[in-house]
Amino acid sequence: MSALIDQFGRTIEYLRISVTDRCNFRCRYCMPLEGLPWLPKADILSYEEIREVVSQLAVMGLKRIRITGGEPTIRPQLATLVRFIRDVSAVEDIALSTNGVKLPELASELAAAGLDRVNISADSLRADRIVAIARRDLGFEPVAAAMAAERAGLGPIKLNVVVMRGVNDDEVVDFARLTLDHPWHVRYIELMPVGSLEPMTEEMVVPSDELLVRIQDVLGPLASSTGPARGNGPAAYYRLEGAAGSIGVITPMTHTYCGSCNRVRLTADGRLRTCLFGDHEVDLRGPLRAGQPLAPFVHQALADKPQEHALLTHRVGGLRALSQVGG
Ligand code: SAM
Numbered sequence: 001m002s003a004l005i006d007q008f009g010r011t012i013e014y015l016r017i018s019v020t021d022r023c024n025f026r027c028r029y030c031m032p033l034e035g036l037p038w039l040p041k042a043d044i045l046s047y048e049e050i051r052e053v054v055s056q057l058a059v060m061g062l063k064r065i066r067i068t069g070g071e072p073t074i075r076p077q078l079a080t081l082v083r084f085i086r087d088v089s090a091v092e093d094i095a096l097s098t099n100g101v102k103l104p105e106l107a108s109e110l111a112a113a114g115l116d117r118v119n120i121s122a123d124s125l126r127a128d129r130i131v132a133i134a135r136r137d138l139g140f141e142p143v144a145a146a147m148a149a150e151r152a153g154l155g156p157i158k159l160n161v162v163v164m165r166g167v168n169d170d171e172v173v174d175f176a177r178l179t180l181d182h183p184w185h186v187r188y189i190e191l192m193p194v195g196s197l198e199p200m201t202e203e204m205v206v207p208s209d210e211l212l213v214r215i216q217d218v219l220g221p222l223a224s225s226t227g228p229a230r231g232n233g234p235a236a237y238y239r240l241e242g243a244a245g246s247i248g249v250i251t252p253m254t255h256t257y258c259g260s261c262n263r264v265r266l267t268a269d270g271r272l273r274t275c276l277f278g279d280h281e282v283d284l285r286g287p288l289r290a291g292q293p294l295a296p297f298v299h300q301a302l303a304d305k306p307q308e309h310a311l312l313t314h315r316v317g318g319l320r321a322l323s324q325v326g327g
Contacts, residue, residue, distance in 0.1 A: 004061045004298070006274070006305040013063040014263040016097075017050060019081065020070040021268050025099050025134040027123070029162060029191055030322050033135060043269040047077075049288055051084040053266060056294045058090035066095045066119075070268065073102040079113035086114030093230055095119060097160075100145030101138050107152035117230060118149045119158040124168050125175065133167065146184055156228035158185045158248075163206045172206075176215045179245035185228045187235050187248035194277075194322055208249035212238065215247065222247065234260075258308035264301070272298060274305035276322075 004012035021039050023031060045053070054065065065085055072078055073096075085094055093116050100120040107118075122142035124130045131137045142159065149157050159178070163169050175186045191205050216222050225246045227237030234257040235248035251257075265273040270285025282301035284294055 004057065004302060006302040008305070008307055010259075010261055010305075011061065012262055012264055012302065012305075013061055014066070015054070015057060015062055015064070016066045016068050016263060016265045017054075018069050018266065018268045019050070019067055019072045019078070020044065020075045022074060023069060023071040023099070024074050024101060024138060025071065025136050027134050027162075029133075029164065030194075039269050043285070045266075045268065045270045045285060045288075047081040047084055049270070049285070050081060050266070051088070052288060053270075053284060053294065054085055054088050054091065057298065058088050060295065060298065063090060064093040064095075065091055066097060068097040071099055071101075072096060073098050073106055078106070079109050082110055082113035082115045093117075095230075096154075097121070099134070099140065100142060100149075101140045103145040104148040107148045107154060111152040111154055115154060117156060117158075118154045119160055120145050120149065121160045121162075122146075122175075123162050123164075124171055126171070129168060129171075143178070146182070150182075150184075155183070156185055156230060157183075158187055158228065160187050160189055160250075162189045162191055163211060164191050165204045165206050167204070169206050169211070172211045172214055173218045176219055176240065176247055179243045179247055180219075180240060182245055184245040185237070185248055186245065187250055189250045190253040192252050192322075205253050207254045208236075208251045209254070212247075212249065215240075252309070256308055258306075261305075264305070272301045274301050275309050277309040278306055280304050280306055 006012060026033050082094060085091055094114060095117050096110065096115055097119045100122065120142065123133050125142060130140050146157050146159060161175055163172060172188065178184060179186055188208060188211055190208060212222060219240050222238035222240060225237040225239040227235060227246050227248055235250045237246045237248045239246045265276065267273055270283065270288065271281040272284050273281040282297050284297055287294055287297050
Protein backbone atom coordinates (compact mmCIF):
# COMPACT_ATOMS: atom_id res chain seq x y z
CA MET A 1 0.00 0.00 0.00
CA SER A 2 1.55 3.35 -0.98
CA ALA A 3 2.76 5.59 1.79
CA LEU A 4 1.26 8.78 3.16
CA ILE A 5 3.40 11.33 1.31
CA ASP A 6 2.01 14.66 0.16
CA GLN A 7 2.69 16.63 -3.01
CA PHE A 8 5.65 18.41 -1.35
CA GLY A 9 7.30 15.18 -0.16
CA ARG A 10 6.23 15.51 3.47
CA THR A 11 5.56 12.17 5.15
CA ILE A 12 2.32 12.14 7.10
CA GLU A 13 2.32 9.93 10.18
CA TYR A 14 0.11 11.86 12.58
CA LEU A 15 -3.70 12.00 12.62
CA ARG A 16 -5.75 14.27 14.86
CA ILE A 17 -9.21 12.83 15.30
CA SER A 18 -12.08 15.05 16.36
CA VAL A 19 -14.66 12.85 18.08
CA THR A 20 -17.25 15.59 18.61
CA ASP A 21 -17.87 19.19 17.61
CA ARG A 22 -19.50 19.87 21.00
CA CYS A 23 -17.81 21.38 23.99
CA ASN A 24 -18.67 22.06 27.63
CA PHE A 25 -16.73 25.35 27.43
CA ARG A 26 -17.37 28.36 25.19
CA CYS A 27 -13.86 29.84 25.17
CA ARG A 28 -14.13 33.35 23.86
CA TYR A 29 -11.36 32.87 21.30
CA CYS A 30 -12.68 29.53 20.07
CA MET A 31 -16.47 29.22 19.95
CA PRO A 32 -19.33 31.69 19.68
CA LEU A 33 -21.68 31.72 22.69
CA GLU A 34 -24.55 30.61 20.50
CA GLY A 35 -25.47 30.13 16.87
CA LEU A 36 -23.03 27.33 16.10
CA PRO A 37 -25.26 24.42 15.01
CA TRP A 38 -24.18 20.97 16.22
CA LEU A 39 -23.61 18.22 13.72
CA PRO A 40 -26.52 15.76 13.49
CA LYS A 41 -25.70 12.51 15.33
CA ALA A 42 -26.06 10.44 12.15
CA ASP A 43 -23.26 12.44 10.52
CA ILE A 44 -20.76 11.73 13.26
CA LEU A 45 -18.44 8.77 12.81
CA SER A 46 -19.04 5.92 15.23
CA TYR A 47 -16.07 4.59 17.20
CA GLU A 48 -16.13 1.51 14.93
CA GLU A 49 -15.90 3.76 11.86
CA ILE A 50 -13.01 5.73 13.37
CA ARG A 51 -11.26 2.43 14.09
CA GLU A 52 -11.66 1.49 10.44
CA VAL A 53 -10.13 4.80 9.26
CA VAL A 54 -7.20 4.37 11.66
CA SER A 55 -6.66 0.75 10.60
CA GLN A 56 -6.58 1.63 6.90
CA LEU A 57 -4.24 4.61 7.44
CA ALA A 58 -1.99 2.56 9.71
CA VAL A 59 -1.27 0.21 6.83
CA MET A 60 -0.11 3.28 4.91
CA GLY A 61 2.24 4.55 7.64
CA LEU A 62 0.16 6.29 10.29
CA LYS A 63 1.92 6.07 13.68
CA ARG A 64 0.55 8.72 16.02
CA ILE A 65 -2.98 9.66 17.01
CA ARG A 66 -4.41 12.59 18.93
CA ILE A 67 -8.02 12.48 20.07
CA THR A 68 -9.53 15.94 20.17
CA GLY A 69 -12.73 17.89 19.54
CA GLY A 70 -14.78 19.93 20.55
CA GLU A 71 -14.24 18.44 23.96
CA PRO A 72 -13.56 14.72 23.49
CA THR A 73 -14.25 13.74 27.09
CA ILE A 74 -17.92 14.69 26.79
CA ARG A 75 -18.51 11.96 24.21
CA PRO A 76 -19.73 8.90 26.11
CA GLN A 77 -17.45 5.87 26.56
CA LEU A 78 -14.36 7.53 25.13
CA ALA A 79 -12.30 4.71 26.65
CA THR A 80 -13.88 2.34 24.10
CA LEU A 81 -12.35 4.33 21.26
CA VAL A 82 -8.98 4.42 23.01
CA ARG A 83 -9.11 0.63 23.34
CA PHE A 84 -10.01 0.24 19.65
CA ILE A 85 -7.06 2.40 18.57
CA ARG A 86 -4.68 0.69 21.01
CA ASP A 87 -5.48 -2.58 19.26
CA VAL A 88 -4.10 -1.22 15.96
CA SER A 89 -0.56 -2.44 16.36
CA ALA A 90 1.15 0.13 14.09
CA VAL A 91 -0.06 2.99 16.29
CA GLU A 92 2.81 3.94 18.59
CA ASP A 93 1.36 6.90 20.45
CA ILE A 94 -2.17 7.89 21.51
CA ALA A 95 -2.63 11.36 23.00
CA LEU A 96 -5.69 13.30 24.09
CA SER A 97 -6.35 17.06 23.93
CA THR A 98 -8.79 18.09 26.62
CA ASN A 99 -9.91 21.09 28.59
CA GLY A 100 -9.26 18.89 31.63
CA VAL A 101 -12.61 19.38 33.33
CA LYS A 102 -13.38 15.65 33.37
CA LEU A 103 -9.84 14.37 33.86
CA PRO A 104 -10.06 13.79 37.61
CA GLU A 105 -13.03 11.48 36.85
CA LEU A 106 -11.70 9.81 33.68
CA ALA A 107 -7.89 9.76 33.77
CA SER A 108 -7.40 6.28 35.21
CA GLU A 109 -10.07 4.68 33.00
CA LEU A 110 -8.49 6.23 29.88
CA ALA A 111 -5.00 5.17 30.94
CA ALA A 112 -6.22 1.61 31.53
CA ALA A 113 -7.74 1.61 28.03
CA GLY A 114 -4.33 2.43 26.55
CA LEU A 115 -4.14 6.22 26.36
CA ASP A 116 -0.50 7.33 26.54
CA ARG A 117 -0.69 11.00 27.45
CA VAL A 118 -2.72 14.20 27.64
CA ASN A 119 -2.49 17.84 26.66
CA ILE A 120 -4.58 20.02 28.95
CA SER A 121 -5.77 23.44 27.81
CA ALA A 122 -5.48 25.91 30.67
CA ASP A 123 -5.57 29.63 30.01
CA SER A 124 -5.57 30.81 33.61
CA LEU A 125 -4.79 29.58 37.10
CA ARG A 126 -7.41 31.90 38.64
CA ALA A 127 -10.94 30.57 39.13
CA ASP A 128 -12.74 33.79 38.21
CA ARG A 129 -10.67 34.28 35.10
CA ILE A 130 -11.16 30.68 33.92
CA VAL A 131 -14.91 31.33 34.01
CA ALA A 132 -14.50 34.67 32.21
CA ILE A 133 -12.51 33.05 29.37
CA ALA A 134 -14.40 29.73 29.15
CA ARG A 135 -17.80 31.36 29.77
CA ARG A 136 -18.89 28.30 31.77
CA ASP A 137 -18.47 27.73 35.49
CA LEU A 138 -17.55 24.05 35.80
CA GLY A 139 -15.14 24.34 38.72
CA PHE A 140 -12.13 23.60 36.51
CA GLU A 141 -8.82 23.46 38.38
CA PRO A 142 -5.87 23.09 35.98
CA VAL A 143 -3.37 21.96 38.60
CA ALA A 144 -5.77 19.32 39.98
CA ALA A 145 -6.43 18.08 36.42
CA ALA A 146 -2.70 17.79 35.70
CA MET A 147 -2.13 15.97 39.00
CA ALA A 148 -4.92 13.51 38.15
CA ALA A 149 -3.30 12.85 34.78
CA GLU A 150 0.07 12.42 36.44
CA ARG A 151 -1.29 9.94 38.99
CA ALA A 152 -2.80 7.93 36.13
CA GLY A 153 0.58 7.84 34.35
CA LEU A 154 -0.58 9.96 31.38
CA GLY A 155 2.73 11.71 30.78
CA PRO A 156 4.51 13.66 29.50
CA ILE A 157 1.84 16.15 30.58
CA LYS A 158 1.51 19.32 28.56
CA LEU A 159 -0.43 22.40 29.60
CA ASN A 160 -1.44 24.59 26.67
CA VAL A 161 -1.98 28.27 27.38
CA VAL A 162 -3.45 30.59 24.73
CA VAL A 163 -1.89 33.93 25.62
CA MET A 164 -4.03 37.04 25.14
CA ARG A 165 -2.72 40.50 25.87
CA GLY A 166 -4.78 42.22 28.52
CA VAL A 167 -6.68 39.00 29.32
CA ASN A 168 -4.20 36.48 30.80
CA ASP A 169 -0.72 37.58 29.74
CA ASP A 170 0.00 38.65 33.33
CA GLU A 171 -0.04 34.93 34.25
CA VAL A 172 2.72 33.87 31.90
CA VAL A 173 5.27 33.83 34.72
CA ASP A 174 2.91 31.95 37.08
CA PHE A 175 2.54 29.20 34.50
CA ALA A 176 6.30 29.04 33.96
CA ARG A 177 6.81 28.74 37.71
CA LEU A 178 4.80 25.49 37.69
CA THR A 179 7.60 23.85 35.71
CA LEU A 180 10.08 24.41 38.56
CA ASP A 181 8.45 21.74 40.74
CA HIS A 182 6.38 19.68 38.31
CA PRO A 183 7.68 17.62 35.37
CA TRP A 184 5.08 19.31 33.15
CA HIS A 185 5.54 21.10 29.87
CA VAL A 186 3.83 24.48 29.74
CA ARG A 187 3.29 25.60 26.16
CA TYR A 188 2.27 29.10 25.24
CA ILE A 189 0.21 29.31 22.06
CA GLU A 190 -0.07 32.50 20.06
CA LEU A 191 -3.69 33.54 19.67
CA MET A 192 -4.94 32.84 16.14
CA PRO A 193 -7.64 34.93 14.44
CA VAL A 194 -10.28 32.30 13.68
CA GLY A 195 -13.94 32.49 12.90
CA SER A 196 -16.62 35.04 13.41
CA LEU A 197 -15.96 35.46 17.09
CA GLU A 198 -15.82 38.30 19.53
CA PRO A 199 -13.36 40.68 17.90
CA MET A 200 -9.82 39.53 18.52
CA THR A 201 -7.48 42.21 17.41
CA GLU A 202 -3.91 41.60 16.42
CA GLU A 203 -2.83 43.62 19.43
CA MET A 204 -3.99 40.71 21.59
CA VAL A 205 -1.37 38.40 20.10
CA VAL A 206 1.67 38.24 22.37
CA PRO A 207 4.68 37.21 20.27
CA SER A 208 6.52 34.31 21.84
CA ASP A 209 9.83 36.23 21.86
CA GLU A 210 8.24 38.82 24.13
CA LEU A 211 6.91 36.33 26.64
CA LEU A 212 10.22 34.48 26.87
CA VAL A 213 11.88 37.77 27.84
CA ARG A 214 9.20 38.36 30.48
CA ILE A 215 9.77 34.92 31.99
CA GLN A 216 13.55 35.37 32.07
CA ASP A 217 13.25 38.78 33.72
CA VAL A 218 11.48 37.23 36.71
CA LEU A 219 12.62 33.60 36.89
CA GLY A 220 16.13 33.71 35.43
CA PRO A 221 17.77 32.33 32.31
CA LEU A 222 16.07 29.90 29.96
CA ALA A 223 18.20 27.33 28.18
CA SER A 224 17.12 25.65 24.94
CA SER A 225 15.75 22.21 25.71
CA THR A 226 14.75 19.12 23.82
CA GLY A 227 11.35 19.24 25.56
CA PRO A 228 9.19 16.24 26.32
CA ALA A 229 10.17 12.76 25.23
CA ARG A 230 7.10 12.36 23.05
CA GLY A 231 5.20 14.56 20.64
CA ASN A 232 7.44 17.58 20.17
CA GLY A 233 5.48 18.81 17.18
CA PRO A 234 5.81 22.46 16.27
CA ALA A 235 6.85 23.78 19.71
CA ALA A 236 10.31 25.17 20.56
CA TYR A 237 11.31 24.26 24.13
CA TYR A 238 13.28 25.93 26.92
CA ARG A 239 14.05 25.08 30.54
CA LEU A 240 14.55 27.19 33.65
CA GLU A 241 17.62 26.33 35.68
CA GLY A 242 16.94 23.28 37.88
CA ALA A 243 13.36 22.97 36.62
CA ALA A 244 11.55 19.63 36.58
CA GLY A 245 9.57 20.55 33.46
CA SER A 246 9.98 22.73 30.41
CA ILE A 247 8.47 25.71 28.64
CA GLY A 248 7.42 25.62 25.01
CA VAL A 249 6.19 28.16 22.52
CA ILE A 250 3.89 27.46 19.59
CA THR A 251 4.04 30.31 17.15
CA PRO A 252 1.55 30.08 14.30
CA MET A 253 1.45 33.87 14.06
CA THR A 254 5.11 34.86 14.18
CA HIS A 255 6.95 31.83 12.76
CA THR A 256 5.67 29.16 10.41
CA TYR A 257 6.67 25.52 10.60
CA CYS A 258 4.60 24.16 7.73
CA GLY A 259 7.71 22.73 6.03
CA SER A 260 7.85 19.99 8.65
CA CYS A 261 4.09 19.42 8.90
CA ASN A 262 3.43 15.71 9.35
CA ARG A 263 -0.26 15.81 10.24
CA VAL A 264 -3.76 15.60 8.88
CA ARG A 265 -7.09 15.88 10.67
CA LEU A 266 -10.26 13.81 10.69
CA THR A 267 -13.33 15.90 11.49
CA ALA A 268 -16.10 14.45 13.65
CA ASP A 269 -18.22 13.99 10.51
CA GLY A 270 -15.51 12.10 8.69
CA ARG A 271 -13.76 14.62 6.48
CA LEU A 272 -10.00 14.37 6.10
CA ARG A 273 -8.65 17.87 6.48
CA THR A 274 -5.06 18.39 5.38
CA CYS A 275 -4.51 21.86 6.85
CA LEU A 276 -6.07 23.38 9.95
CA PHE A 277 -6.57 26.61 8.02
CA GLY A 278 -8.09 26.54 4.58
CA ASP A 279 -10.75 24.38 3.02
CA HIS A 280 -8.65 21.46 1.88
CA GLU A 281 -10.64 18.39 2.81
CA VAL A 282 -11.99 15.17 1.36
CA ASP A 283 -15.00 13.22 2.59
CA LEU A 284 -14.11 9.77 3.95
CA ARG A 285 -17.48 9.02 5.53
CA GLY A 286 -19.23 8.37 2.21
CA PRO A 287 -16.70 5.82 0.94
CA LEU A 288 -16.38 4.32 4.42
CA ARG A 289 -20.13 3.73 4.70
CA ALA A 290 -20.21 2.42 1.12
CA GLY A 291 -17.51 -0.13 2.01
CA GLN A 292 -14.99 1.36 -0.43
CA PRO A 293 -11.24 1.36 0.31
CA LEU A 294 -10.11 4.75 1.62
CA ALA A 295 -6.62 4.88 0.07
CA PRO A 296 -7.61 6.67 -3.19
CA PHE A 297 -9.49 9.34 -1.24
CA VAL A 298 -6.61 9.80 1.19
CA HIS A 299 -4.14 10.19 -1.66
CA GLN A 300 -6.43 12.68 -3.34
CA ALA A 301 -6.46 14.71 -0.09
CA LEU A 302 -2.68 14.57 0.26
CA ALA A 303 -2.19 15.67 -3.35
CA ASP A 304 -4.02 18.82 -2.35
CA LYS A 305 -2.34 19.53 1.01
CA PRO A 306 -1.21 23.15 0.83
CA GLN A 307 2.45 24.06 1.20
CA GLU A 308 1.66 26.41 4.06
CA HIS A 309 -1.31 27.73 5.98
CA ALA A 310 -2.98 31.00 5.07
CA LEU A 311 -3.29 32.27 8.61
CA LEU A 312 -0.91 35.16 8.24
CA THR A 313 -2.79 36.47 5.24
CA HIS A 314 -6.06 35.96 7.15
CA ARG A 315 -7.52 33.66 4.53
CA VAL A 316 -8.88 31.06 6.88
CA GLY A 317 -11.59 29.67 4.67
CA GLY A 318 -15.04 28.96 6.02
CA LEU A 319 -13.74 28.01 9.44
CA ARG A 320 -16.01 29.42 12.13
CA ALA A 321 -14.41 27.83 15.17
CA LEU A 322 -11.51 25.47 15.90
CA SER A 323 -14.03 23.29 17.73
CA GLN A 324 -15.46 22.37 14.33
CA VAL A 325 -12.28 20.82 12.99
CA GLY A 326 -10.42 19.62 16.06
CA GLY A 327 -7.90 22.27 16.99
N1 SAM B 1 -11.38 20.82 23.95
C1 SAM B 1 -10.03 20.35 23.76
C2 SAM B 1 -9.05 21.28 24.45
O1 SAM B 1 -9.49 22.20 25.15
O2 SAM B 1 -7.85 21.06 24.33
C3 SAM B 1 -9.62 20.13 22.33
C4 SAM B 1 -10.08 21.07 21.27
S1 SAM B 1 -9.51 22.75 21.42
C5 SAM B 1 -10.24 23.46 19.96
C6 SAM B 1 -7.79 22.56 20.99
C7 SAM B 1 -6.89 23.72 21.30
O3 SAM B 1 -7.15 24.78 20.39
C8 SAM B 1 -7.00 24.30 22.70
O4 SAM B 1 -5.73 24.30 23.31
C9 SAM B 1 -7.47 25.70 22.44
O5 SAM B 1 -7.00 26.58 23.42
C10 SAM B 1 -6.89 25.98 21.08
N2 SAM B 1 -7.51 27.10 20.37
C11 SAM B 1 -8.82 27.26 20.05
N3 SAM B 1 -9.04 28.44 19.42
C12 SAM B 1 -7.83 29.05 19.35
C13 SAM B 1 -7.39 30.30 18.82
N4 SAM B 1 -8.23 31.15 18.24
N5 SAM B 1 -6.07 30.59 18.91
C14 SAM B 1 -5.20 29.73 19.49
N6 SAM B 1 -5.56 28.54 20.00
C15 SAM B 1 -6.85 28.21 19.95
